[in-house]
Amino acid sequence: QVQPVESGGGLVQPGGSLTLSCVVSGTNFRIYPMAWYRQAPGKERILVATIVSNGKTTYPDSLKGRFTISRDNDKDTLYLQANNLKPEDTAVYYCNTPGRLFEWGQGTQVTVSS
Numbered sequence: 001q002v003q004p005v006e007s008g009g010g011l012v013q014p015g016g017s018l019t020l021s022c023v024v025s026g027t028n029f030r031i032y033p034m035a036w037y038r039q040a041p042g043k044e045r046i047l048v049a050t051i052v053s054n055g056k057t058t059y060p061d062s063l064k065g066r067f068t069i070s071r072d073n074d075k076d077t078l079y080l081q082a083n084n085l086k087p088e089d090t091a092v093y094y095c096n097t098p099g100r101l102f103e104w105g106q107g108t109q110v111t112v113s114s
Contacts (some may be wrong), residue, residue, distance in 0.1 A: 009108030
């Protein structure tokens with residue numbers, strides 16, 4: 001089973017930025033559309049951003065302009081650049097395919113607080 005490994009989270013003040021990474025080993029990463037998800041305490045896991053193999057990206061309207069998803073197929077790595085972070089962005093962030101084909105990783109905690 002393929003299990004992504006997420007990293008890059010941390011504690012950041014409102015307005016700050018973080019870059020999250022997700023390494024996906026043991027599969028042909030470049031052929032898969034990929035996505036970032038997040039799960040806030042007590043809430044469902046939701047989709048944050050998607051990117052297909054040719055680089056086309058999509059975002060929910062509420063996150064457009066603040067989050068940027070990208071990928072490096074040579075490094076089997078997915079990225080999420082999160083800017084102008086808000087307290088409501090506090091969550092555990094995960095990566096997977098849009099169809100949730102892979103095992104869920106441990107995620108990376110992002111806490112936005114002053």
